[in-house]
Amino acid sequence: MTTKLDKVLYTAKAHTTGGRDGQSRTDDGRLDIKLSPPGQPGNGTNPEQLFAAGYSACFIGAMKAVAAKTKATLPQDLAIDAEVDLGPTPGAYGIAVRMNVSLPGMDRAAAQALLDAAHQVCPYSNATRGNIDVAINLV
Template sequence: MARIEKVLYTGKTRTSSGGRDGEARSSDGRLDIKLSSPGSAGSGTNPEQLFAAGWSACFIGAMGKAAGRMKVALPPDLAVDAEVDLGTAGSEYFLQARLNVSLPGLDREVAQALTDAAHQTCPYSKATRGNIDVSIHLV
């Protein structure tokens, strides 16, 4: 396991009042949300949506770094649609995920190279590698 040599940022949150049906707030006050269990009638988001949002944002950042190294301009309308499934196998809970990467206007080989490089460097991709089923598609 790689060890961090220099911490660049620490996200701090506190979740209370019921976990998946509670509230989460960041220490700086910039995040203040209600949580609801997936599929419930609650008005909040859920951990799977938050994970998908974080991963897709990080993945775009990793593609930006790769594009800089490859001297390629990313299209302004690029997008990553992340889908994070919560499911069971027997009595155990698991996650699985799909990232659907859209890089309109780029040659498919270049787009694939950017996607592959991002998946190797994105911290979320590294954290999930070998731990959950992940598929990445260029759309």
């Protein structure tokens, strides 16, 4: 089932050349990066690193939204260590994600409930659900 947007709030635009060994730049110039294949020499980043950064930042935003609605207090030093695996699948390539979430000082049951709720509202979680393996781990 395809999810349709009720309203477009923002559109990100990037121009990319050269693929995994190229360059990408957003239309506003805020991001202008060199790309290098993962695990190979080069001074650029790769799509998996960008996905890890984007998903983890978005997930923190989802946690903040859930916390605001539930009146939960998030620790100032909350953090996510995101890991994105790249590997072969039958006839193609795929990715898998692990989000290792640190919520120091927060009650474990409350923290887990927050993560579960955030995983339901995060746009990246909704985009990947049922398509790739995603583990959200409270560490």
